[in-house]
Amino acid sequence: MNYCYDHYCCRCFTTIPKSVYNNSFENVELPLCITCQNWFDRLCVKPTSCAKKLFRHLRERNIKAELESKGKFKTVDITVESALVHIEVDGSHHNLNATTAIKDLWRTYYSMKEAYFTLRIPNAAIRHDIETTVKIISGIIIERKKQLKRFRELQFIQSRSEQQKIF
Ligand SMILES: [Zn+2]
Numbered sequence: 001m002n003y004c005y006d007h008y009c010c011r012c013f014t015t016i017p018k019s020v021y022n023n024s025f026e027n028v029e030l031p032l033c034i035t036c037q038n039w040f041d042r043l044c045v046k047p048t049s050c051a052k053k054l055f056r057h058l059r060e061r062n063i064k065a066e067l068e069s070k071g072k073f074k075t076v077d078i079t080v081e082s083a084l085v086h087i088e089v090d091g092s093h094h095n096l097n098a099t100t101a102i103k104d105l106w107r108t109y110y111s112m113k114e115a116y117f118t119l120r121i122p123n124a125a126i127r128h129d130i131e132t133t134v135k136i137i138s139g140i141i142i143e144r145k146k147q148l149k150r151f152r153e154l155q156f157i158q159s160r161s162e163q164q165k166i167f
């Protein structure tokens with residue numbers, strides 16, 4: 001375990017005593033401060049081990065991710081609000097079961113209508129190569145932020161040219 005050197009809450013980055021860190025990690029697979037442990041207890045849907053592992057690694061890279069955040073139509077495994085990215089951590093049943101697969105597609109569609117890009121990460125990537133997985137996700141988030149910035153600039157230019165037409 002190489003996480004024991006820095007004792008901080010992986011959700012809010014508050015420093016915590018080693019005992020709190022270890023207890024929380026043992027109980028819920030996430031090093032959380034007492035406040036964030038209470039938040040975790042109140043979650044209606046508990047995240048899977050893979051979702052928690054990915055969340056912890058994203059937070060370690062200082063990516064502002066949130067677990068089990070409530071979207072308009074659903075709860076999302078991990079949300080990166082600043083990049084309008086939803087991350088869904090998928091077990092094998094998402095590929096094998098047609099009903100689940102179609103439901104996933106609908107969720108992607110409705111998220112897109114709300115401007116969110118949905119990223120589906122298979123459990124295997126998180127279990128077997130978390131470093132590369134997080135590296136690629138970080139790259140996607142950076143690119144997504146650039147796209148959003150360009151899109152907003154374009155919108156601004158368009159709205160100005162519309163105004164100039166009126167006056
Ligand atoms: Zn915390």
